[in-house]
Amino acid sequence: NAGVTQTPKFRVLKTGQSMTLLCAQDMNHEYMYWYRQDPGMGLRLIHYSVGEGTTAKGEVPDGYNVSRLKKQNFLLGLESAAPSQTSVYFCASSQLAGKQYNEQFFGPGTRLTVL
């Protein structure tokens, strides 16, 4: 099992450019998440999905869009990148809800720099 994988690992964008980050999991998990990690602020939830075809906003959704067309994939899009979106992005997945002790499994992260 590869677990949770993320593509790409690093990316540099210019202000106004667009890009898509891909997350894939092979654990048949229902739930998937996108976080951003900034120094001293821990991880903040951007968007999440409770199943194929469904998405919901997290704590900091502005400037991002997501799609979950297949159960194993969760895409994060930046339509017009801004320097404030420079961050490390983590994808995670977990089993079906109703079990609040279920852990989330994290990918290795994508380091994005917006110039």
Next chain:
Amino acid sequence: GNSVTQMEGPVTLSEEAFLTINCTYTATGYPSLFWYVQYPGEGLQLLLKATKADDKGSNKGFEATYRKETTSFHLEKGSVQVSDSAVYFCALNSGNAGNMLTFGGGTRLMVKP
């Protein structure tokens, strides 16, 4: 709303020293509590968890006890190693519909030989 507060780092210790990283939380209901560890250049890994009051989670020599009366979940290890150098995150799950975690800001631990 839910929140998690951790002691600010970095915490610098010598090898074999005792480690405590404080974590307190605010949450509705009866959350589950977690410690995640992030090694340099990697994603987060679950270190240990506790799902109800007075539970003790333990793994790799680390342990933490769920204290409902003080709303705390402090991480401890009796003798740290250089390989324990990492960032440690305390988190809670209050049983919301999205199984979402609320994270603390993270504490960087540096262990010197």
